[in-house]
Amino acid sequence: MKKASLLLITGLLCHTSPVLADTVLGVHAGFDYWAPQSKGGFANSSQLQDFRFNDRNQSGYYLALEHLIPVLPNVRVQYQSLENQGSNTLATDFTFANVNFAAGSELHSKLDLSHTDYVLYYELLDNALVQLDLGVAAKHLRGEIGIQSNQRNALQDVSQWLPLLYLDTQVTLPATGLDIFASGQATRFQDSHYYDVQAGIGYQLIDNLLVDVRLKLGYRAIDMQLDDLDNLYAELKFNGVFAGIAVHF
Numbered sequence: 001m002k003k004a005s006l007l008l009i010t011g012l013l014c015h016t017s018p019v020l021a022d023t024v025l026g027v028h029a030g031f032d033y034w035a036p037q038s039k040g041g042f043a044n045s046s047q048l049q050d051f052r053f054n055d056r057n058q059s060g061y062y063l064a065l066e067h068l069i070p071v072l073p074n075v076r077v078q079y080q081s082l083e084n085q086g087s088n089t090l091a092t093d094f095t096f097a098n099v100n101f102a103a104g105s106e107l108h109s110k111l112d113l114s115h116t117d118y119v120l121y122y123e124l125l126d127n128a129l130v131q132l133d134l135g136v137a138a139k140h141l142r143g144e145i146g147i148q149s150n151q152r153n154a155l156q157d158v159s160q161w162l163p164l165l166y167l168d169t170q171v172t173l174p175a176t177g178l179d180i181f182a183s184g185q186a187t188r189f190q191d192s193h194y195y196d197v198q199a200g201i202g203y204q205l206i207d208n209l210l211v212d213v214r215l216k217l218g219y220r221a222i223d224m225q226l227d228d229l230d231n232l233y234a235e236l237k238f239n240g241v242f243a244g245i246a247v248h249f
Contacts, residue, residue, distance in 0.1 A: 027249040028064040028076075033057065034220055036240035038084050042111075042145060042226075043233050044156075049094055051086030051109050058082060058238075066123065073120035073135060082113045082222070082238065083143075096147050099154035112143030113158060113224075113236070117185070119166050133168040137185055139194070145232070160229050162187055162194055170202070177204045181216070191227035196220075198242070212248040217241070 200218015
């Protein structure tokens with residue numbers, strides 16, 4: 001009898017251990033593939049030089065840790081590539097990174113504003129129908145902007161931290177495996193702003209005690225205006241559809 005009881009208890013513990021682990025600490029990871037169109041310009045003054053940017057696909061990924069300690073925020077780290085190339089013919093003289101380009105020059109630009117976000121957030125709602133997260137983020141823009149024309153080359157490094165508000169929400173459509181989601185980050189200070197929003201639909205591909213796998217399809221838009229950040233002025237927009245996968249352990 002004691003042996004049977006011991007086997008029963010052991011079986012119950014083995015069965016509930018994944019649930020217990022998920023309750024104590026949840027690990028979320030994901031990857032997105034984004035196909036935005038790009039437009040805008042940049043300069044070392046408020047007189048921006050617009051460029052005709054190519055369409056280039058971007059990738060991003062994230063890792064988040066969630067726990068049950070009420071006073072401590074959850075943690076999320078995410079990376080987004082943001083690179084492109086463009087061209088333009090100068091109507092007037094233009095100076096960038098202390099290099100002069102004469103009117104009529106054909107400019108070729110290379111833009112890299114890839115960034116990493118460090119997010120602290122709380123789960124305000126977390127039930128079978130609605131999830132709502134709210135927090136703050138620190139965005140590290142780290143890259144470079146370059147211009148080439150004939151034998152002239154100009155290059156400016158970019159390394160800036162931006163504080164943002166963070167919001168993420170998901171509404172489940174019962175008995176369908178589908179959900180509607182939206183998320184965003186936003187900041188505005190002086191004459192600069194940075195908005196990053198996305199929305200779409202998700203589908204629960206796998207849902208069991210060991211792992212959840214979810215597919216996503218949506219639309220994402222980034223709108224940034226930088227006013228004299230490290231002597232950089234820019235107005236840039238990136239808009240397009242994306243597809244992704246999210247995994248929850």
